[in-house]
Amino acid sequence: MTDQTTARNDAQAAADRFLALNSGNLASYLESCVRCGLCATACHFYEVTGDPKYTPAYKLFPMARAHKKNSWPWRWFGGAKITEAELQEWEELLFDSCTMCGRCTQVCPMGIDIASIVSASRSAFAAAGRGPEDFMQAAENVREKGSPLGMTPSVFDGRVEWLEDDYEVDLPMDKEGSDILLTVSSIEMMKYPKSIIAMARLLNHAGVNWTFSSTGYEATNFGFLAGKPDIAKLALERIVNAAEELGAKTVVIPECGHAYGALRWSGANILGRALPFEVLHITELLSRLKADGKLKFRPIEGSITYHDPCQISRRGGATHLARFLLDDAEDFREMTPTGDENWCCGGGGGVQAMERAADLRHKVFQIKMKQVEDTGAQMMVSSCANCRLTMDGSKDYWKWDRELESLAELLVEYLVDDDGEPVEWDD
Ligand code: SF4
Numbered sequence: 001m002t003d004q005t006t007a008r009n010d011a012q013a014a015a016d017r018f019l020a021l022n023s024g025n026l027a028s029y030l031e032s033c034v035r036c037g038l039c040a041t042a043c044h045f046y047e048v049t050g051d052p053k054y055t056p057a058y059k060l061f062p063m064a065r066a067h068k069k070n071s072w073p074w075r076w077f078g079g080a081k082i083t084e085a086e087l088q089e090w091e092e093l094l095f096d097s098c099t100m101c102g103r104c105t106q107v108c109p110m111g112i113d114i115a116s117i118v119s120a121s122r123s124a125f126a127a128a129g130r131g132p133e134d135f136m137q138a139a140e141n142v143r144e145k146g147s148p149l150g151m152t153p154s155v156f157d158g159r160v161e162w163l164e165d166d167y168e169v170d171l172p173m174d175k176e177g178s179d180i181l182l183t184v185s186s187i188e189m190m191k192y193p194k195s196i197i198a199m200a201r202l203l204n205h206a207g208v209n210w211t212f213s214s215t216g217y218e219a220t221n222f223g224f225l226a227g228k229p230d231i232a233k234l235a236l237e238r239i240v241n242a243a244e245e246l247g248a249k250t251v252v253i254p255e256c257g258h259a260y261g262a263l264r265w266s267g268a269n270i271l272g273r274a275l276p277f278e279v280l281h282i283t284e285l286l287s288r289l290k291a292d293g294k295l296k297f298r299p300i301e302g303s304i305t306y307h308d309p310c311q312i313s314r315r316g317g318a319t320h321l322a323r324f325l326l327d328d329a330e331d332f333r334e335m336t337p338t339g340d341e342n343w344c345c346g347g348g349g350g351v352q353a354m355e356r357a358a359d360l361r362h363k364v365f366q367i368k369m370k371q372v373e374d375t376g377a378q379m380m381v382s383s384c385a386n387c388r389l390t391m392d393g394s395k396d397y398w399k400w401d402r403e404l405e406s407l408a409e410l411l412v413e414y415l416v417d418d419d420g421e422p423v424e425w426d427d
């Protein structure tokens with residue numbers, strides 16, 4: 001097959017997938033854009049570059065083109081034609097420069113969910129074998145190894161044993177009859193294991209009946225992000241099967257944003273059946289435990305601010321719960337804008353896993369640095385390991401001097417017993 005034929009086939013595969021996905025709400029979104037341009041300044045990629053190609057509405061175009069050409073009367077003139085040149089042009093816009101943060105939708109007068117169009121468009125690109133190589137490989141790792149970072153079941157098991165010994169913390173595995181199945185993000189396990197220890201210590205202290213699973217442990221869902229529905233489904237099935245086998249009534253997603261959205265909001269649709277359990281983000285669970293008096297904290301010292309992960313606050317609805325958990329802070333300062341309007345870290349939607357997007361990510365992080373500096377806070381706390389990894393990388397790049405901390409790790413430091421005495425750990 002010649003290169004030209006391969007390119008034509010790729011383009012046709014993408015066009016076919018666009019059309020297969022283009023129904024119901026997506027089609028109405030594509031018809032609704034009035035080209036007002038209001039979404040431009042809501043997007044961090046446009047905000048830091050001023051480049052019109054980063055206007056969110058522009059990301060609708062490839063799918064809109066396929067849709068229009070296949071609609072009456074255009075389909076009489078040849079149907080959907082996507083060219084290789086167009087695939088090349090839009091790949092960067094749909095992958096490297098959309099974190100699926102949903103900020104543009106908040107300002108769109110037509111309520112267009114651009115992130116969902118980007119997600120469907122990525123699926124068309126994946127069908128055509130397109131997309132950033134490292135990112136697509138991370139998605140394949142989920143199929144082959146059980147996790148995007150290659151954390152196989154035996155690696156997971158080994159690391160849990162190591163953490164249990166090193167930190168002298170009880171980390172139950174495959175405990176039947178547990179109320180809660182706690183999942184982890186491989187980013188945490190490989191880069192920030194202390195956040196896993198922190199979650200375990202908080203749950204153990206509150207007397208929660210929980211367990212890890214040796215088969216359904218990975219919370220992240222790179223199939224969902226990369227537009228590979230079979231991998232997205234496989235990742236969810238591992239968790240659902242594990243929860244059913246253990247009899248868990250609740251599945252808890254750790255400090256990870258997209259993992260929460262993938263299971264909580266999209267899980268049933270991807271699986272084709274209702275989820276047999278409740279889904280909570282760790283922030284939600286810790287808030288419940290605090291509200292029930294099972295977790296108590298002493299005043300958190302120093303000046304802190306909170307970075308709202310897009311998928312947990314704006315698109316997840318847990319905005320107020322992080323504030324509730326941090327209401328013991330002596331000096332809590334909100335960023336401007338904050339909460340549901342907060343700016344994205346720049347690495348969501350899988351952008352963190354695309355090496356070629358690093359320069360753009362660092363540029364975007366300038367918005368966050370300014371937001372934090374404007375508060376004067378010394379520490380920025382967050383509850384997403386992907387945000388943390390993105391921000392840690394950009395913090396090093398800019399040699400920025402503020403502290404970044406995980407919400408669970410901060411809380412465990414300030415835990416007190418029923419007498420108000422600090423709980424000590426043997427680290
Ligand atoms: S979802 Fe976020 S990153 Fe994507 S276009 Fe909208 S504002 Fe930009």
Ligand code: SF4
Nearest residue numbers: 033034036037039108
């Ligand atoms: S704000 Fe909405 S209607 Fe206006 S250009 Fe953007 S997507 Fe289109």
